[in-house]
């Protein structure tokens with residue numbers, strides 16, 4: 218069998234610039250496992266989408282490898298939509314929430330590349346929000362506000378950014394009155410946070426939608442109603458373990474479509490990146506078996 222020819226799209230900016238140093242190691246490991254690969258580094262926001270579009274159009278690749286975090290995977294998926302080209306993953310991000318669904322032997326670069334070389338293909342679902350693809354999930358409300366606050370803190374480095382962003386959001390974010398429509402329900406509720414997942418892990422390892430499967434043709438939704446600031450902090454350990462489903466403030470749902478209306482507007486993140494600071498209408502659907510992956 219001839220060698221697989223793979224295009225590696227690497228975001229050197231992932232995990233606070235640490236991904237940049239991994240490029241030589243990744244290329245050496247790909248060669249070691251008998252794969253032929255070329256490296257394309259992103260130079261700006263949105264670049265991974267145009268690189269993926271270019272790879273699809275060229276027609277000379279057997280697959281693309283997303284080397285970065287969830288935001289990079291999202292950009293690549295948006296450049297590959299509709300193509301049959303398989304996508305693989307070398308996790309280099311901060312949260313790496315999507316790849317947690319793939320149950321790779323460990324989170325190491327070598328194991329990720331070993332599994333790519335095994336050449337097992339599978340079909341997975343993708344989500345779509347207002348005409349934009351997502352692979353892992355959409356966060357609406359407080360957690361999207363955290364992403365917005367973190368973006369504002371450009372001058373502060375390291376994990377402190379997230380601690381400040383979380384504290385500011387818990388202290389200042391106000392729950393919104395939302396109208397939500399799913400396949401079988403219409404709800405009118407004051408909501409602090411809504412997570413719509415294809416994958417199960419969000420916000421850097423929180424198991425918010427623990428029943429999610431990436432190939433079941435369904436979205437998993439977790440709605441959190443208005444609650445005191447103290448109970449938000451207290452319940453966060455339950456969310457990490459995925460055991461928050463029966464808390465009184467939490468509603469879990471499965472659906473194919475999810476529509477939301479908010480008069481005041483809500484902040485939204487998609488696959489961990491800020492999507493909008495204020496949306497009044499959101500329409501989300503699941504597209505079954507929309508992406509082929511090689512993992």
Ligand SMILES: Nc1ncnc2c1ncn2[C@@H]1O[C@H](COP(=O)(O)OP(=O)(O)OP(=O)(O)O)[C@@H](O)[C@H]1O
Pocket residue numbers: 228229230231232233259260261262263264285286287288289290292309310311312313314488489490
């Ligand atoms: N050269 C670049 N300079 C600045 N930003 C970039 C560059 N290339 C890509 N980006 C942006 O970096 C964003 C974040 O990257 P990514 O999600 O891979 O890392 P992360 O945030 O550390 O990981 P995770 O999302 O898994 O927590 C991407 O959405 C992309 O728009």
